[in-house]
Amino acid sequence: MLTLFTIPKAFKGHIDVIQRNAIQSWVRLHPDIEIILFGSDEGTAEIAREFGLRHVPDVERNEFGTYLVNSVFDKAQSLARYPIVCYINCDIILLDDFPRALTRVAAARPEFLMVGQRTDVDILKPWPFDRANWRDELRDFSQRYGKTRPPNWIDYFAFSRGLYGSDVPAFAIGRTCWDDWLVWKALDLNKPVVDASPVVLAIHQNHNYHHHPQGEPGVWKGAEAAHNAQLAGGWKNLRTTAHATENLRSNGLRSNTLRYWTEFKRRIEAVGRFLLFDVWQPLWFGFLDLTRPLRNALGFRVRQ
Numbered sequence: 001m002l003t004l005f006t007i008p009k010a011f012k013g014h015i016d017v018i019q020r021n022a023i024q025s026w027v028r029l030h031p032d033i034e035i036i037l038f039g040s041d042e043g044t045a046e047i048a049r050e051f052g053l054r055h056v057p058d059v060e061r062n063e064f065g066t067y068l069v070n071s072v073f074d075k076a077q078s079l080a081r082y083p084i085v086c087y088i089n090c091d092i093i094l095l096d097d098f099p100r101a102l103t104r105v106a107a108a109r110p111e112f113l114m115v116g117q118r119t120d121v122d123i124l125k126p127w128p129f130d131r132a133n134w135r136d137e138l139r140d141f142s143q144r145y146g147k148t149r150p151p152n153w154i155d156y157f158a159f160s161r162g163l164y165g166s167d168v169p170a171f172a173i174g175r176t177c178w179d180d181w182l183v184w185k186a187l188d189l190n191k192p193v194v195d196a197s198p199v200v201l202a203i204h205q206n207h208n209y210h211h212h213p214q215g216e217p218g219v220w221k222g223a224e225a226a227h228n229a230q231l232a233g234g235w236k237n238l239r240t241t242a243h244a245t246e247n248l249r250s251n252g253l254r255s256n257t258l259r260y261w262t263e264f265k266r267r268i269e270a271v272g273r274f275l276l277f278d279v280w281q282p283l284w285f286g287f288l289d290l291t292r293p294l295r296n297a298l299g300f301r302v303r304q
Helices: 013-027 044-051 069-079 097-108 134-145 178-188 215-221 223-232 258-298
Strands: 002-006 033-038 054-056 084-088 113-115 118-121 156-160 193-195 202-205 246-249 252-255
Touching (some): 013 033, 033 044, 069 084, 097 252, 113 178, 118 134, 156 178
Parallel strands (some): 002 084, 033 054
Antiparallel strands (some): 084 156
């Protein structure tokens, strides 16, 4: 049915707990599921053996030691047993609504990308998967205490194998832009992009950012994040779930007409940023430079 692939962080402390939770939810999704763990971080090989998963340790990294998106996606698509593959972050718990949604989309679209928003929750301990009603308990817990993130927070990408080719840039995984670029690329290829948020609860288990030397600021604003933005080609090549061509709802696939409004607002915001940062600020600081002698002579001081 499906090949799931991911790159776990080192299985240590709280990260060990939430990654085990995620993996245990995946193995219970469907009898015909293949799970591939990429990378060689601490504990990955052992977890693969414990749960009977496939392990591929050799993945390309950048100079910071971060795994590269193009290497993982290329290997996963070539190794996958099934025609539908899904990259998913290793802190995301999936429930039985995910395979149901994927089956419906695959039946309607021969080629597609299915994405969705995530819901953030605090889960500090191993979830009791041995309980018969663990799914209901987890769904209720997430709906009570979770926070749904905006459309640009995407943690799973389910797609028809072969959708992404050799032109995927060497993004640093887990940094910025690469996820929104994947959505843009599918749209640029004129492939259906389905937002499954209305019917799929993707549960993100909150965690710290101790895996990065600079912590959370390093993840979002560090050198790798800046390089990812450059590789993406800038703002024009980034899209979110709000730009999906279709929404999956309980009554089937529906055209996402709101995507046109989303794009219109996005372009208006871009014009505003251009006028502020590329037009007004240079003119203002240029004016200050030209008038500095006069202001100094008159005793004025303007904060810059």
